[in-house]
Amino acid sequence: MTRWANIPCAPLDLPATLGSGQVFHWAASGRGYAGLIGERSVYVEATPDGIRTRREDATLVRTYFAVDHDLAAIHASFRDDEPMRLALKYCGGMRILRQPEWECTATFITSSMKQVAHIRQISLRLRSRYGKAVPGPAGEVAYAYPSPEALAVAGETELKLCGLGYRAKTLAGAAEAVASGDVDLEAIRGLSDEEARAELMRLPGVGEKVANCVLLFAYGRLAAFPVDTWIDRILREKYLSKKRKVTPAVMRGFAREYFGPNGGYAQQYLFHHARSSRRRSTSTERVAA
């Protein structure tokens, strides 16, 4: 008989946490979500004050969902401006996950110039083709994200068959660098933010944006502030003077100074709110109307 554990971590917006483009493999199941944390099949559902999960998964879930992040304090550290107020109201219960390093690095290498839905598609395809099969509690099978070794063996030519396009080359190269020990993802934990970013950027396909995603979503570096097309647009439209020319350096400097040590959280709230608003006002709602 299954024994359950409740992990207090209010506030918690599980749909936003698992569906906001941090992670790409969770699926709605029953009253909650089913997915893998590393190579373990896990089920989670929201309770009034936190997360309900199988007792034997509780430790893993606490780490993955970063229940040690004090959301109230993080929210309080933000400046009180209109865009942040709206974003907090919309998804203030979203949590920044603490994902396995390679899985996060690899999925974001495949994310360049791709929509979230397609990143998910690529990710699931790589899992089912090269990942370890993991039986779930009900007998169903899920696939772990493939190891660097598995992807290095597959190589560029074969990876292209998964619809990766030019990303096949960089993913294969990164897998090789990690598998050979040239880049040590575990050792990066001990480095400063700047050193860690530089080390990640030694991997092919990892530039500043992807490195910041990995620092934020895998290493818990909450000051990391990924600037993608959405955030670029938001900063220009809502935060930066139209008069001065906005160079990459200007944007970096502004993000660090204005959003501070929890800038990554601010970034993810702004990103998710903007993206959700746009989708509601276009495709989905138009169909419903």
Next chain:
DNA sequence: TTCCAGGCCCATG
């Protein structure tokens, strides 16, 4: 059909 997507990389000013 055209446009653009959670960019990266390399070549030039």
Next chain:
DNA sequence: CATGGGCATGGA
């Protein structure tokens, strides 16, 4: 340091 173009694929 800043800017421009190329890069593969698929959904809107």
